[in-house]
Amino acid sequence: MTNPEKVFVVIPAFNEERVIRDVLLKLLPFHYNIVVVDDGSMTKLDSLLKNMPVYLLCHPVNLGQGGALQTGIDFALRNKAEYIVTFDADGQHEAAEIEKLLIPLQEDKADIVSGSRFLGTESKNVPAGRKFLLRSARYFNFLFTGLLLSDAHNGLRAMTAKAARKIRLRQNGMAHATEILSEIRKNKLRYAEVPVTIHYTAYSQKKGQSAWSGFRIFFDILLNKIFR
Amino acid sequence: MTGIQVLLISGVVFILIYYISRFRNALFDLLVLAAFAGVGIFFILFPEYTNVIAKKLHVGRGADLLFYSCILFFIFIIVKLFARLRRLEDKMTELVRRDAINEAKNMDNSNNPG
Numbered sequence: 001m002t003n004p005e006k007v008f009v010v011i012p013a014f015n016e017e018r019v020i021r022d023v024l025l026k027l028l029p030f031h032y033n034i035v036v037v038d039d040g041s042m043t044k045l046d047s048l049l050k051n052m053p054v055y056l057l058c059h060p061v062n063l064g065q066g067g068a069l070q071t072g073i074d075f076a077l078r079n080k081a082e083y084i085v086t087f088d089a090d091g092q093h094e095a096a097e098i099e100k101l102l103i104p105l106q107e108d109k110a111d112i113v114s115g116s117r118f119l120g121t122e123s124k125n126v127p128a129g130r131k132f133l134l135r136s137a138r139y140f141n142f143l144f145t146g147l148l149l150s151d152a153h154n155g156l157r158a159m160t161a162k163a164a165r166k167i168r169l170r171q172n173g174m175a176h177a178t179e180i181l182s183e184i185r186k187n188k189l190r191y192a193e194v195p196v197t198i199h200y201t202a203y204s205q206k207k208g209q210s211a212w213s214g215f216r217i218f219f220d221i222l223l224n225k226i227f228r
Numbered sequence: 229m230t231g232i233q234v235l236l237i238s239g240v241v242f243i244l245i246y247y248i249s250r251f252r253n254a255l256f257d258l259l260v261l262a263a264f265a266g267v268g269i270f271f272i273l274f275p276e277y278t279n280v281i282a283k284k285l286h287v288g289r290g291a292d293l294l295f296y297s298c299i300l301f302f303i304f305i306i307v308k309l310f311a312r313l314r315r316l317e318d319k320m321t322e323l324v325r326r327d328a329i330n331e332a333k334n335m336d337n338s339n340n341p342g
Contacts, residue, residue: 037328046333053336057328063321071325075332172321223310 002106004031006082009098010072012065013089014039019203020089021048027095028053032085035075039068065155066176070169077164084164088155090203097196101158104192111163111189114149115156115196127200133214144221145181149193153177156196163189174213175220229273236272240265 009032013020020036027034034054038045040062049056057075059068069086076084083105087093097115104110117126118134126134137152153174159167166187171179184191229237244265248258271278271290278290287293 046335049335051335053334055332056335057332059324059328061320061324063324067321067325071328074325075329078329170318172317223314 002083002102005033006080007032007085007098007102008035008072008076008079008081008083009033009085009087010035010037010069010076011087011089012037012039012068012072013041013045014062014065014068015041015043016089017041017043017045017048019091020045021052023089023091024049024052024054027087030095030098032098033076033079033081035072036089037068037072037075039063039065064172064176065174066169066179067172069176073164073167073169077161081164082161083158084161085158086155091201092198093156094197094199097156097194098158100194100196101156104194105158105160109190110192112157112159112184113192113194114151115154116149116151116193117154117196117198118150119193119195126198137214140218141178141181144178144225145185147181147185147191149181149191151193154196154198163187171220171224173216173220175217175224178217178221179224233272237269240268240272 009027011020011023011034013036016023024034024036036045036049036054036056038056038058040059044058045056055075057071059071063071072086073084083102085098085101087095087098093115101113101115104113134152138149141152142148154177157180166189167180167183169176169179169183183189244261247261251257271294275290278293280290282288282290282293285293287296
């Protein structure tokens with residue numbers, strides 16, 4: 001059991017003012033350091049988060065989830081984090097499962113751990129269209145990065161500070177999920193997957209990724225390959 | 229001179245003048261542009277020569293050759309532009325990130341009135 005103060009939970013948030021407080025309230029009992037990165041939301045989170053023991057960083061313009069994540073990670077590293085966890089702001093993730101992701105890191109069996117909704121536990125709630133998209137996306141990721149994970153796009157991850165220092169997310173948009181895989185490969189980091197539960201609520205469904213964003217991601221990655 | 233020749237030459241001259249008035253400083257660029265303008269005006273006045281070149285390259289007409297060359301040229305320009313945009317985006321990200329981290333607030337001890 002690690003000192004929770006050494007764990008920094010980075011939460012990128014874009015227009016999540018409806019649920020962010022509830023999400024944070026569920027996280028607070030675990031006493032991790034919480035870093036909310038407001039990625040240029042229309043409603044500022046200052047008043048909503050007043051007097052909560054969290055850090056609030058603000059992007060004046062929207063960069064994208066990847067950009068917000070990297071900002072949060074940089075901040076955590078600056079504040080001497082030992083473990084960094086990424087967590088979604090929309091309530092899809094479960095605070096209690098963070099512990100599960102930290103175990104392989106603490107046992108030094110992996111440098112970065114990803115949650116997966118397809119590893120046996122409940123994948124019954126996954127909407128059919130989304131399931132298909134994600135299942136195909138993992139092969140797409142494999143094509144581009146050589147790594148085949150069971151869940152192509154899971155925002156719940158944990159990494160050691162050492163791993164975080166090696167990873168550089170230059171993709172500001174959603175393509176960061178693929179980029180992080182190629183960074184893992186490039187730096188020869190050990191990765192593991194752990195089954196997690198994803199809560200699909202009406203709210204998070206509405207905000208979820210459309211099929212169109214899949215195309216956008218594809219082009220981002222393709223162009224990234226060419227220009228880097 | 230035919231109508232289209234007047235039109236095209238005016239276009240070239242206009243671009244040249246606009247460029248001179250806006251970007252005086254880059255002499256080298258100006259020379260390159262003037263060279264292109266000169267070549268352009270030459271082929272506008274004597275389009276038959278494009279056919280000569282085209283025949284050597286086994287392309288049907290001079291206009292076709294010009295068309296193909298333009299496509300390549302535009303693709304090149306677009307690629308360069310995209311790379312430039314990417315670099316700009318990276319720079320902007322750096323600025324936004326640096327500010328965000330420096331202005332980070334600990335909401336617990338925040339003395340902000342709101």
